[in-house]
Amino acid sequence: MTQRRYLLAESEIPIPAEVLDVYAMWRPTPLYRALGLEQALGTSCRIFYKYEGGSPAGSHKPNTAVAQAYYNQQDGTRRLATETGAGQWGSALAFACAQFGLECKVYRVRASYGQKPYRRILMETWGASVVPSPVADPDSPGSLGLAISDAVADAAPRADTHYSLGSVLNHVLLHQTIIGLEAKEQLAAAGETRPDVVLSSCGGGSNLAGLALPFMGDPDIRLVAVEPSSCPTLTEGRFEYDFGDTAGMTPLLPMYTLGHEFMPPSIHAGGLRYHGDAPIICNLVQHGRMEAMAYPQGKTFEAAVQFARAEGKIPAPETGHAVRAVIDEALAAKETGEERVILFNFSGHGLLDLSAYDDYLNGRLIDA
Amino acid sequence: MTQRRYLLAESEIPIPAEVLDVYAMWRPTPLYRALGLEQALGTSCRIFYKYEGGSPAGSHKPNTAVAQAYYNQQDGTRRLATETGAGQWGSALAFACAQFGLECKVYRVRASYGQKPYRRILMETWGASVVPSPVADPDSPGSLGLAISDAVADAAPRADTHYSLGSVLNHVLLHQTIIGLEAKEQLAAAGETRPDVVLSSCGGGSNLAGLALPFMGDPDIRLVAVEPSSCPTLTEGRFEYDFGDTAGMTPLLPMYTLGHEFMPPSIHAGGLRYHGDAPIICNLVQHGRMEAMAYPQGKTFEAAVQFARAEGKIPAPETGHAVRAVIDEALAAKETGEERVILFNFSGHGLLDLSAYDDYLNGRLIDA
Numbered sequence: 156m157t158q159r160r161y162l163l164a165e166s167e168i169p170i171p172a173e174v175l176d177v178y179a180m181w182r183p184t185p186l187y188r189a190l191g192l193e194q195a196l197g198t199s200c201r202i203f204y205k206y207e208g209g210s211p212a213g214s215h216k217p218n219t220a221v222a223q224a225y226y227n228q229q230d231g232t233r234r235l236a237t238e239t240g241a242g243q244w245g246s247a248l249a250f251a252c253a254q255f256g257l258e259c260k261v262y263r264v265r266a267s268y269g270q271k272p273y274r275r276i277l278m279e280t281w282g283a284s285v286v287p288s289p290v291a292d293p294d295s296p297g298s299l300g301l302a303i304s305d306a307v308a309d310a311a312p313r314a315d316t317h318y319s320l321g322s323v324l325n326h327v328l329l330h331q332t333i334i335g336l337e338a339k340e341q342l343a344a345a346g347e348t349r350p351d352v353v354l355s356s357c358g359g360g361s362n363l364a365g366l367a368l369p370f371m372g373d374p375d376i377r378l379v380a381v382e383p384s385s386c387p388t389l390t391e392g393r394f395e396y397d398f399g400d401t402a403g404m405t406p407l408l409p410m411y412t413l414g415h416e417f418m419p420p421s422i423h424a425g426g427l428r429y430h431g432d433a434p435i436i437c438n439l440v441q442h443g444r445m446e447a448m449a450y451p452q453g454k455t456f457e458a459a460v461q462f463a464r465a466e467g468k469i470p471a472p473e474t475g476h477a478v479r480a481v482i483d484e485a486l487a488a489k490e491t492g493e494e495r496v497i498l499f500n501f502s503g504h505g506l507l508d509l510s511a512y513d514d515y516l517n518g519r520l521i522d523a
Numbered sequence: 524m525t526q527r528r529y530l531l532a533e534s535e536i537p538i539p540a541e542v543l544d545v546y547a548m549w550r551p552t553p554l555y556r557a558l559g560l561e562q563a564l565g566t567s568c569r570i571f572y573k574y575e576g577g578s579p580a581g582s583h584k585p586n587t588a589v590a591q592a593y594y595n596q597q598d599g600t601r602r603l604a605t606e607t608g609a610g611q612w613g614s615a616l617a618f619a620c621a622q623f624g625l626e627c628k629v630y631r632v633r634a635s636y637g638q639k640p641y642r643r644i645l646m647e648t649w650g651a652s653v654v655p656s657p658v659a660d661p662d663s664p665g666s667l668g669l670a671i672s673d674a675v676a677d678a679a680p681r682a683d684t685h686y687s688l689g690s691v692l693n694h695v696l697l698h699q700t701i702i703g704l705e706a707k708e709q710l711a712a713a714g715e716t717r718p719d720v721v722l723s724s725c726g727g728g729s730n731l732a733g734l735a736l737p738f739m740g741d742p743d744i745r746l747v748a749v750e751p752s753s754c755p756t757l758t759e760g761r762f763e764y765d766f767g768d769t770a771g772m773t774p775l776l777p778m779y780t781l782g783h784e785f786m787p788p789s790i791h792a793g794g795l796r797y798h799g800d801a802p803i804i805c806n807l808v809q810h811g812r813m814e815a816m817a818y819p820q821g822k823t824f825e826a827a828v829q830f831a832r833a834e835g836k837i838p839a840p841e842t843g844h845a846v847r848a849v850i851d852e853a854l855a856a857k858e859t860g861e862e863r864v865i866l867f868n869f870s871g872h873g874l875l876d877l878s879a880y881d882d883y884l885n886g887r888l889i890d891a
Contacts, residue, residue, distance in 0.1 A: 180555070180835050187548070191622070209577055211835030213874070253832045254559070273641075276877040279884055280831050463648050464621045467548050467579030506581065506874045509644040516647055 186341035214503030216247030219330035238302030241425030242274025244321030249283035300401030322359025331365025354379035360433030389447035423511035453522035554709035582871030584615030587698035606670030609793030610642025612689030617651035668769030690727025699733025722747035728801030757815035791879035821890035
């Protein structure tokens with residue numbers, strides 16, 4: 156066997172039966188063709204989306220939350236601590252902990268805690284305990300980096316508690332590849348040889364990686380990361396070693412970063428407000444295998460509303476970034492008369508982010 | 524051919540291709556076995572639920588909304604007017620109208636309009652126009668009956684507008700039978716000969732009828748309607764001809780009714796706050812083919828939280844009534860050592876009703 160610079164000799168790792176049992180609550184997720192959107196755009200592209208909004212927590216996040224809760228339970232952990240911004244990750248972990256009988260403590264970015272109560276209630280319904288972060292400064296609106304610091308500080312001294320992260324790290328991206336693996340089979344079943352372009356929104360990078368990594372081996376497939384202009388990690392960050400959190404408690408990671416003290420403006424796509432990005436994603440961008448682009452949030456909500464009217468489903472603000480890029484990709488192909496096959500990840504629904512739609516529809520959105 | 528007292532000679536009516544195309548956005552809906560709940564209850568019953576929460580609007584309501592929007596469009600209607608309480612029906616019709624290019628005007632019970640803004644935003648995102656009802660009395664909290672009157676008054680004088688109702692009437696129940704028809708095939712595929720009991724929550728009766736009517740022909744299958752104690756139409760109402768709305772503008776319907784001026788308390792299960800019930804459901808109850816039972820809302824939220832922790836999915840407050848009855852049915856079977864097969868309709872998710880869960884979890888729920 157050829158020696159490669161991989162950490163593991165195996166190219167695939169089996170999913171434990173206990174994890175598959177929980178996945179069966181909503182997986183495999185459907186792959187939809189966006190016929191309504193194609194018609195609305197008058198494009199000759201074929202647009203497919205993997206719909207991760209049907210999980211109990213409403214996003215792709217449970218794919219890794221369930222795996223992490225399982226491995227922790229097997230390892231004797233009794234309690235998990237984590238951070239969350241808009242609440243997608245915290246609610247996913249709360250759900251997963253309920254499945255494996257673990258306690259769950261969530262440090263939630265204070266701005267989100269106050270403005271968007273629904274995902275807090277969701278976490279509490281699943282039995283988790285949720286507190287606003289930063290704990291030490293009740294006047295601060297908080298940030299993901301600060302909340303990570305709070306969660307790590309909770310877990311570090313306690314033998315019964317582990318810290319759990321919902322994106323960025325290699326094992327998280329690995330868990331998410333079930334998205335792309337399923338999509339590959341489903342595209343083939345739909346008679347498509349391959350997608351021409353695979354894209355998704357990128358905050359920490361896990362939903363993008365989950366869809367895109369299984370397609371990485373085919374050099375003819377373009378891979379695209381879509382981020383917010385207000386937190387332009389891949390498009391304007393420096394590539395260097397940086398901390399994953401604000402307080403500097405995590406190991407250093409090689410990544411594009413805006414600096415671990417960067418405080419992004421309060422856009423609605425809370426899941427994309429992160430100063431860094433997954434090292435694997437950064438590596439792909441650095442070596443030119445993956446493209447990166449950025450949009451202001453007004454353009455993403457315009458696209459999300461168009462999608463909602465054509466396809467019914469309400470995209471999360473994060474997912475709206477992918478939808479914007481898909482629409483622009485399809486319109487560009489229309490100009491040149493190309494028939495591209497576009498695949499994107501509908502990473503989560505926006506039913507708990509409807510106040511953002513209200514702001515957009517009534518002209519109150521800050522177009523950061 | 525034997526002459527029967529049916530309005531139609533055919534026992535089944537084909538679904539138009541245009542309606543099936545829209546259904547394909549989320550149908551067939553999954554039939555889940557509630558293994559987590561079975562385990563939590565320690566029951567030897569097998570519990571199955573038809574999951575209607577995955578539709579764009581999050582409930583079973585689009586099944587009829589799409590059909591009604593389609594037939595209206597075919598008929599040259601340009602605009603539909605309707606009423607809604609919690610917003611499940613209004614959002615379903617808003618979605619359906621967006622699919623067929625119709626305008627949509629929704630009169631929403633004022634109490635819900637103010638307390639639960641998310642479904643208003645959902646309707647507006649799909650392009651509908653939403654106003655609080657009763658229009659003529661800004662101090663009244665409103666009721667479904669009053670909102671029906673507003674919508675009928677809107678549509679009656681306008682040639683371009685039809686009124687659309689989301690439950691109660693025969694054609695609505697017919698559209699919903701796709702739920703039970705799919706469930707029958709899915710149960711068979713799961714190796715079950717038949718369910719012993721089929722149950723669901725009952726407000727106007729359409730989600731219950733949609734699941735139960737296709738099983739009606741087998742006399743060994745028990746059919747059960749579950750309603751709120753605070754609006755006990757089937758369990759305490761009189762069987763007589765009554766109006767469907769408060770103002771008395773609709774035709775008279777033969778049904779169990781609390782009187783068309785009955786004003787139920789403001790429980791969270793807004794979809795179950797209706798003074799009457801579908802004539803078909805009432806007929807089945809009157810002739811002893813269907814049982815009816817009622818629960819106070821505290822007991823239904825207790826069951827809904829237990830379900831959420833065991834099964835992940837958050838039931839709508841309406842659906843919580845079915846869950847309560849399922850749990851009690853399974854516990855009763857446990858006492859007697861029976862192995863019942865229980866089938867119920869998970870009629871909608873509660874992601875836009877989380878404030879109700881917040882009230883329950885924090886002891887603020889009025890146990891009406």
